[in-house]
Amino acid sequence: MSTRIVAAAISFCIVVPLYADEMHESSMTYTQADRLEYRQDPGKWLWDVQGWVGRDLHKFWWKTEGDDEDAELQMLYSRAITTFFDLQFGLRHDFEPGPQRTFATIGLQGLAPQWFEIDAALFVSDDGKLSARFETEYELLITQRLVLQPRLELEIGASKEPEYSLGSGIRGLDVGLRLRYEFHRKFAPYIGVEWLALYGGTADYANAGGEDSHAISAVAGLRFWF
Secondary structure, X not given: OOHHHHHHHHHHHHHHHHOXXXXXXXXXXXEEEEEEEEEOOOOEEEEEEEXXXXXXXXXXXXXXXXXXXXXXXXXXXXXXXXXXXXXXXXEEEEEEOOOOEEEEEEEEEEEEHHHEXXXXXXXXXXXXXXXXXXEEEOOEEOOOOEEEEEEEEEEEEOOOXXXXXXXXXEEEEEEEEEEEEOOEOOEEEEEEEEEEEEOHHHHHHHHHOOOOOEEEEEEEEEEEEO
């Protein structure tokens, strides 16, 4: 494991206990399944769930997402740096695809002007490879219960990683549009469409493996929080 990962782990273990007592005094918890869905093409299940425990200034976040082929978990310390944004750092572990690996993580999460939800992060793997991910969502209220949600996710890598079929530069762009009906604020089924495009070396690896580098898929799922 690289010195960067070790340093991140040590920092994480030091900082979180410093605020454990404070969070315990009147801590709150929150969990949200933003996406629990089935994608029609190529026929796979996907999850994107995250949550936190803490207070306004200090929180401990966990995030997990994946599908039939990929799975990851992030454990992060989060501190509010403005009214609407938190600075986060910690660790990410990829369980699939193998071989498994761990990343040091630093990022920003919050609400940008015009109420765009932003989640941006830099990752340094245990073999020193740098990558980044940017996600943004927006909610358009059609009625008090009917909500249209555009979503964009961008993946970037600083170098090639052939053992994971990943190229350098822009690796993938995922653009989706979901329409949900909120039977309750905490419970909403949805339908939508997702467009996925791979680029550069990542697209070449996919094509060589018999996969499409561009795909459009219908999706259906459930969003809830508590």
